[in-house]
Amino acid sequence: MEQAESHVFYPMGFNHSYSVLESGKGVCVYDSEGKRYLDGIGGTHVISIGHGVAEIGEAMAEQAKKLCFVHKAQFTTAVQERLAARIAAMAPAEMNRVAFATGGSTANEMACQLALYYHQERGKPSKTRIIGRWHSYHGRTMATLAVSGSMFVRRGLVHNFDFPHIQAPHCYQCPYKLTYPNCQLACAEDLAKTLEQENPDTIAAFIAEPIVGGAGSAIVPPPDYYQKIREICDFYDILFISEEIITGFGRTGKNFGIEHWNVTPDIITATKALSSGYAPIGAMIVHDRICKTFKDSSRPFIPISFTYAGHPISCAAALAVQDYIAEHNLIEQCAARGEYLKGKLKDLADRELLIGDVRGKGLLIGLEFVRDRTSREPFPFAKKLTKTIVKTALENGLIIRGRNGTGMGKDGDHILISPPFVITEEECDELVEILATTIAQVKKSLNLVCVES
Ligand SMILES: Cc1ncc(COP(=O)(O)O)c(C=O)c1O
Incomplete structure (x- = not known):
């Protein structure tokens, strides 16, 4: 939605355009154009039982x-x-x-x-x-x-x-x-x-x-x-x-x-x-x-x-x-599904140098991105790596959030993944697949070279 048509004072500034979300079911939400998004962040770590539970x-x-x-x-x-x-x-x-x-x-x-x-x-x-x-x-x-x-x-x-x-x-x-x-x-x-x-x-x-x-x-x-x-x-x-x-x-x-x-x-x-x-x-x-x-x-x-x-x-x-x-024993399920998802993300990190660290417990999992996996040196803030990954993931149908600054200054890129507790193993696989595609696209578009010195 273009902001010129809106009366809402948005937190993301006046030049940001928003998709209008219309519905949600389980771990997915759908916008007014019918596009499906996998809610990898559970509406900023909020959604536990999934969207659209009628009871x-x-x-x-x-x-x-x-x-x-x-x-x-x-x-x-x-x-x-x-x-x-x-x-x-x-x-x-x-x-x-x-x-x-x-x-x-x-x-x-x-x-x-x-x-x-x-x-x-x-x-x-x-x-x-x-x-x-x-x-x-x-x-x-x-x-x-x-x-x-x-x-x-x-x-x-x-x-x-x-x-x-x-x-x-x-x-x-x-x-x-x-x-x-x-x-x-x-x-x-x-x-x-x-x-x-x-x-x-x-x-x-x-x-x-x-x-x-x-x-x-x-x-x-x-x-x-x-x-x-x-x-x-x-x-x-x-x-x-x-x-x-x-x-x-x-x-x-x-x-x-x-x-x-x-x-x-x-x-x-x-x-x-x-x-x-x-x-x-x-x-x-x-x-x-x-x-x-x-x-x-x-x-x-x-x-x-x-x-x-x-x-x-x-x-x-x-x-x-x-x-x-x-x-539905969702806390136990959250622990087990978290281990599964973290394992899949660690597998991705084994083949993707950009990912320096995979951490967290249950379905609260963080990924930290680095230029050099040995020295753990991040890319400079000016590269806008986090911002580009979050934006590209959204285009690819995956909602994640990221922030900057993990070391002593503004540099440092990391994202947080916190899907609803009801996510299935198949949906975890889909999440990791979209993330892998996203990272490959971003590395290419930003010309990133990662090393293990
Ligand atoms: C760790 C943490 N503390 C506090 C808050 C603030 O909560 P609220 O936005 O509901 O006021 C948030 C919001 O995201 C949070 O993530």
Whole structure:
């Protein structure tokens, strides 16, 4: 669609033209011209059960007919209560309270605010700052942008927040040029170092995606990374917020991504796979210890909420989606299908020098592109490699997303693949085939020469 015909203020700028999507079924979506796209990104890591599952719409309609909205200062709803209980049962032990949000940014904003209130309750009001990591994304409110570590989203907007950042646990492009385990987890030690430098009395929490999503394309930290992070957070009395906007509710093959490291955080935020995109909703899951602090206090209320948070129709959608996931064993399937797809992508990497790294867990898989597979040197940002791969894949009927900047600067190309959990092995094969064709076309059109020096 040409923008001259539109009244929508689009995020991609005024010169971008958009296809109009009309329908979706399973892992595919169809545009108004009838073109079929394989949704290799699950609508940006949102779609878990696939497009077009009629029973979710029916559950939402049922709720809308019964009760569409309540004011949460005075009322709760049966559907909100059922969903909160369901989420608490899925969460790590001792994480039993859920506050709903409208999406990822609001869930993270609520978690940051709760961390500040928590320390105020405990007589530590100077703990007001949150530490984030470079190569991360936490949302588009001012505070969540400020704690994000993606230079592309921060630039031009983050001015008045003083939130420190530590290095990402990115072994493939280690910021310290070290190798695990000889590195002795320098990236986790960076948290302790930063706390000392910044003064721990001013720090309320540390926030991290267990596996970095879009900003790093499935960066998986080394085995004992989160244990170390947990120890440091406890030592300096700061909360650990596990940011599971993408990794929550099954995408990595476990209920929550942090379970891969056997660590219990203080707060989990999660959204996308919760309702599989059928309705907007987010969740903040809170540890009993934090709840107890507020329960024992004289504070009359904890004012962190949004008008549409816990919307009954969104709760109905999320409950129906979680029922569907459980009935069809989709989290186990996601783990198995992820292994299959990663294996196929590794086979592709064996014959395609451009692919330096294939990583991730479950159906959250990242590919990093390099000029030299031995030195891991990327192509310069100016080559527009990621942009061209994403655009060419779309022309070829495959939706993927990519970002730049995996090393210390803007250079570095990576894409993230996160199809719905219901993808079949045949559809995984098709995805890899389209990607292989796309890479061959892009290498030719951009005149790329890759080496293994
Ligand atoms: C890891 C992560 N955190 C936070 C957000 C922000 O979520 P929302 O766009 O729902 O506000 C996103 C969105 O893509 C995300 O990927």
